[in-house]
Amino acid sequence: MTGYAPTAPTPASSRATGRRVVVVGAGVVGLGAAAEAHRRGHRVTVVEQASEVVGSSVQNFGHVCVTPQAGVARGYALAARERWLSLGSAAGFGVVPVGTHVVARTATEQRLLGELAAERGPDEVRLLDAAEVRAAVPVRPGPVVGGAHLPLDLLVDPRAAAPALARWLEAQGVTFRWRTAARAVAPGRVETTRGVLEADVVVVAAHHDLDRLLPELAEEIGLRRCRLHMLRVAPARPLGLATPLLTGWSMVRYAAFAACSSAPDVADELAVADPGAAAWDVNLMATPQGGTLILGDTHGRATDAPVFQDEEGFDLLLRLGRDLFDDDLFGRGARVVERWQGTYATAPGREFLVAEPAPGVHVATVTTGIGMTTGLGLAADVLDRAGLAA
Helix, strand or coil: CCCCCCCCCCCHHHHHHCCEEEEECCCHHHHHHHHHHHHCCCEEEEECCCCCCCCHHHHCCCEECCCCCCHHHHHHHHHHHHHHHHHHHHHCCCEECCCEEEEECCHHHHHHHHHHHHHHCCCCCEEEEHHHHHHHCCECCCCCCEEEEECCCEEECHHHHHHHHHHHHHHHCCEEECCCCEEEEECCEEEECCEEEECCEEEECCHHHHHHHCHHHHHHHCCEEEEEEEEEEECCCCCCCCCCEECHHHHCCCHHHHCCCCHHHHHHHHHHHCHHHHHCCCCCEEEEECCEEEEECCCEEECCCCCCCCHHHHHHHHHHHHHHECHHHHCCCCEEEEEEEEEEEECCCCCEEEEEEECCEEEEEECCCCHHHHHHHHHHHHHHHCCCCC
8 A cells, every 4th residue: 555545634724715526426436536535625515316325336346456457547446446445444344455366267368367467577467377276266177277366456345335435425524415416517516406516626427327417428429338237146155265256258358458469369269169158248257245256247238228137148147157166156055146237337449538528527437347446546537637636
């Protein structure tokens, strides 16, 4: 952990005269912007249309996936990691620096891991042989050729973290307007369903609902909603898994892996071996949470997100889970505890939307499934862009 502190000392006079910051949206990005603006000595109000944190920020794996990011996302992820650790300590929610395991089930997948290890070094990617993987991960007997451990990654309980952060911020003096929808934003003001809020700086962190508030901007980038099949499984015996787990299906999704020369070979190999999973655009990964296993996920993109889900997607995830984990864990006696549809914002060819559509109105949206990983870093960057210096 570096020198970041979530509650840097700020004189009362400075906080009383700080700029008025209104944040639209109480997801990870919005809460991150609120925490950062408050830390920098400003007066912060968060506007959220729901009565609590209910969106993508609680629907995800709880995996802060640092090492697999590249470019701008990597910078945001490293900044977010620092903030997750500090804010978890301050707000009283668990942030566990256990890293991530990656299982390679073919020589091509192991070659891809080797390429990323050569680029990043052992501090970020520690290659494992098959025996080391089996010692750390309860995988099914069969073709496991090796894997890796990514020590920078974090494990967070998404259902606990964001709500705890909101409660802590409220106790610190941030004002929350729950069950209050933003109807329009403009320089110096946010029009809500409970009246107008005056603001020096507006941060719009409305995620996929950006198209409800700023439809022209959303249409310009082709913003849509990505729908996911996700499961929580109670295993047949204690997990024996302490870290998030990625597979070859994960490697071909994340930018750092995808930039390696073997990534197309892995993608082709997976598609030939399991065209059904490829058709569902699957990312086979799992995270342990409270004695259960979160398993996912599929991907389908559309302008809206109908609530009706095809059972085939859930059947696919259960089949892949049985193929991956040993029978004692995922066989007879294991049961599905919950099924849900995760939803996040997506836009072709980009990971983030950072924009200033009007003076003093700043948009901060993660447009792929890495909001938990990068959102707190994105929030800090947008405040810098808004002139709210640290």
